[in-house]
Amino acid sequence: MDRFLLQASTYASSIDGLILLIGVLVGFWFLLAEGLFFWLIWRFRARPGEKSQYLTGKEKHVKRWITIPHALVLLCDVFIIIGSVRVWYDVKQQLPEPDSTIRVIGQQWVWSFQHPGPDNVLDTDDDIYTANDLHVEIDKTYHYKLESRDVLHDFSVPVFRLKQDAIPGRSITGWFRPTVAGDFDIQCAEICGIGHGIMAARIHIEDANTHAQWISAASAATTP
Amino acid sequence: MSENKDIEQHPGDGHEGGHHHINYLGIYLALVVLFLISVAGPEVGELTGLRWITLVTAFGIAIVKANLVIQNFMHLKWEKRLMKWMLATSLILMFLMVAGISPDVMNHEGNNWENIAAKAAVERGVEAEVEEAEPVEVVAVGFSAEGAYRSICATCHGAEGMGDGPAGAALVPPPANFTDPAFWADRDRDRIVAVLENGAASVGGSSLMAAYGGLYTDDQISELADYVMAFAPGE
Amino acid sequence: MADTVADVHQHESAGHDDHHHEQNFFVKYLWSTDHKIIAMQYMFTGMFMGLIGGYMAYVFRMQLAFPGISVPGFGQVSPGEYNALITNHGSIMIFWLAMPVLIAAFGNFLIPLMIGADDMVFPRINRLSFQIFFVSVLVLLASLFVQGGGFGGAWTSYPPLSAESTYNLTDLGSSLWLLAVALEFVAFLLGGINFITTLMNSRAPGMKAYDIPIVCWMIVIASILFMLSVGPLIAGAVMLLFDQVLNTGFYDPTRGGDPILWQHLFWFFGHPEVYVVLLPAIGITVDVIATFARKKIFGYKLVLYTAVATGVLSFFVWAHHQFVAGIDPRMANVFTITTLLISVPIAELLFVMIATLYGGSIRLTTPMLWALAFIAEFLIGGVTGIFLGASGADIYFHDTYFVLAHFHYTFFPIAIIGTFCGFTYWFPKMFGRMMNETLGKIHFWGTIIPFNFIFIPLFVLGMGGQHRRIYNFQHFPELAGPEMYQLREIATISLLIMLAFQAVFFYNMIHSWLKGEKAGKNPWKSNTLEWTTESPPPHGNWPPDQMPVVYRGPYEYAHPDREEDYWPQDEPA
């Protein structure tokens, strides 16, 4: 996965690891089944004068060929379920203590972000509002409060492997902790009308200095 | 073909056991009595102050009544087991569906989420809504025309109103350039307000310019319109 | 219900005429109660809609690969048109191609023939069901041309986007779309009741439950699934329609409604719906494989039980479409478990089909090629589904092209391969003539190879984070790289090739229909009852005094006690 896309959050690698685990398990079954399938087609192609065999699949020793793989598939499922639930629990259910909290608001067809500002507390007078630009500091744990003003949107940051729908009327909390500095895409991943395709934003992951500079510059600009 | 030819002629023979004698009148009277109890239930509940009595008389009796009708009037009692299973399946599915949905719809908060709007609705109460019928606005605090323009309009129309916002480049038709005299040739303030309020499609323009009347109050729209008008090149 | 009684009521007088008098063209082909004619009506309406859906795919794939060009045969694609195209492409392919062809057309054609009956139990309801379906087609097509354009809120039609015209800007389009879907549901409810009762009650003498061909079972199980799952969505659609036209607030959070409710109601139907179309396709495949491998099905009851298990489980997995859609995260764990469990019966169905090949004498005719391709391609669709069913991985994959490629790898085998498989297999029975094998094989390879070249690049794009329903990727720097455009172009060009090869099929169909080699009663030497009557079967299917009687199961191929390698169900021992 990281060959396609950078892993820029703490849980990106665990999601990729899960994908790899599933890939290996189902890849094995897939290759086995397709291999067997094509071999059977070749092996039992019609030959003149040769009649096919009469097998009902009722006898125990024949049935084994279905029941054993059946049990093995179930076993693989259990591994996948365990892996999946663990990752899910880390990403969506159990939130670590935040260093900072931001609010993300989707609307047709703009992302607006409410940064806590210099005092690092949300919903105070010095909050910094931006549209389509989210500034975060590297190696800090963030909570986001996700809201929507009109229709469904989806706050998706591919490099974080993060995705969450924004629902009007609800506030959904999640977390991330950036690990790589740089500018990356934020996408809207839930169709939200004709402007869905332009609802792009950027996330700017900055080191502590740059971030502090940005905060002071931005709050200076917005202070009346 | 002779098979089963009789079924159409002799209704009721399909039942296992053929004709059955039910005291329909008795069942009807029982239904009426149960019905009277269920109507009286709330009164009793009010007198005694026990709300659960109402619930029991209302829904408990409804279940008993429905059962009486289904078993006797619809003859499910004598129907093949297959049919009973089938109806039971559809009922059970409904219960499971409600069980699957209720954590999200019935509750107003849960693991890392809360339904602000629903909580507000509960808080507000129903009477207020009937009288005022005013939709609640989920507007961000601290409105300023400049801030609104920067955060929303500028994405397409550009910070300087030149129609060169980053998201606007792909649009067909392109976003309006407010600094272009040609643009203002056939436009006035009323039209700008109308477009902000109801979207450009409402005045025959592109549907890409969405309506923002739901997002801002009339005064705010008016301020925003003034802000946009300011881009117009001087006379 | 209303129609049930009224319909049977009038049947006595009118049905009589159908059987005796010379009929003009209108009565014979457009107003017929004959299940075979109705099947053909469904089949060709479905194929026509499939062509429209294919045309839509062509338009938006061109826009994706070469953004901003003027698409030949359409013109420039605006964002609104793009959304309308993808929405209606999805709805058409599922509701107006897969369902009418796989369930209604094959169900209507096969069920009475395969169980040895002369017609469906309620022929006039059957006709009514097609008429309602046809109206739904007209309404849907009309919705594309009204003011504001067609509905563009995706086939899932999530409110509030779908509920308020200020959001979706397609006031009439969305209401008409919803109406068309609702009419289509009514049509299939009527049809489904007909299929179920016919199979339950009208089997030929001697035909026990385990003597019914798998494909009939599958269509009926699918109809039951449909009936039991669609109810809540019908209720939900009424609420959505009221939100649209009466301005109620069922899905409006500020007025005490809840947009999540629709998602649940939709997917409570939407997931079983996948199995509603999957099971008939599996049934067709199983029947074709048994015929051309000259083999008894490996474990008839096993197939049946796993199909039922799949059906039952499919009711409890719906929220895996909504993992990140704002449902309570704790519920996601429950649905992860049920979702992964459903892979067990599905895997088993595929194992059974593969095991049936063992010891066979496989003839690679065109229908058999389609059937084998179904298994090979559906396997890819199946295994990629595991990634999406696991909640942890779905956080990343949700709404990316990985999802898109995954469900095309399931729906394409179901709707397209399944249709071609059944159509080429039963073509001799439907029209009394054989299809051209060479052209059939050219069409097969010309469809299957490009198909893989369309969707494998899309898997890669999905892993690269490309998400769905974006008409132009230039605003997303990570998605606008040249290598990504190359992948999109490969997919689009493959699609063009695949669409071009469909011309071969239609030429083959028309040519064989008119000039093909005459097919006898039983060209494939198959066991099931439909092959014991004339091709095409006359009205009433068999002469009234020669209705078939059944002595054995449908898959007695290569029985050791017999000289021939097949043993028709109606041949006395």
Place this chain on the structure above:
Amino acid sequence: MAHAKPLATLRSATGIPTGRLAVWWVLASEVVIFGGLLGSYLMHRIGHPEWAAAAAHTQTWIGAVNTFVLLTSSFTAVLAHQAAERGNGKEAAKLLGLTILGALTFLVIKSFEWANEISHGYTITANTFWSFYYTAAGLHALHVIAGGIIMGFVAFDAYRGRELHRVELIGIYWHFVDVVWIFLFPLLYIAK
């Protein structure tokens, strides 16, 4: 072919007559339609205690009268079935006529009730409780209307002694409509 109906209709491999089997399947699909609607209502109702204030404006006694009307019509429907079983078509038609009368009474009362509520400003858009109220009761009323019309046809035939088995089929459907109301009554009127 001498049969007016296809042979398929006359067969009965399950032992249940085809018509009745179909009616039961129709009811199974109706159960999930009403189940979806009432389930949605129930979840909202429990989540929104403030709706009690709106529910207080429903008129329990009108609902009660209507419940009684439907119960009685169900009773006449089952008596019609009994008469049809005995082969007495005229009696069955008469009793079905009474049932239709019950359906009409129900609808008349309902329309007065709605007119009254709407005139007080409780329209379908007043609040989501009222939206559910009108949608659920309206869907049910639609079933009452459909049932009444079909019953007219069945009674017409039964009077001439034809197709007597349909008296049972329409009866089963009618009892189902009754059962739905039995649940709607406490849901919309009593629980406040």
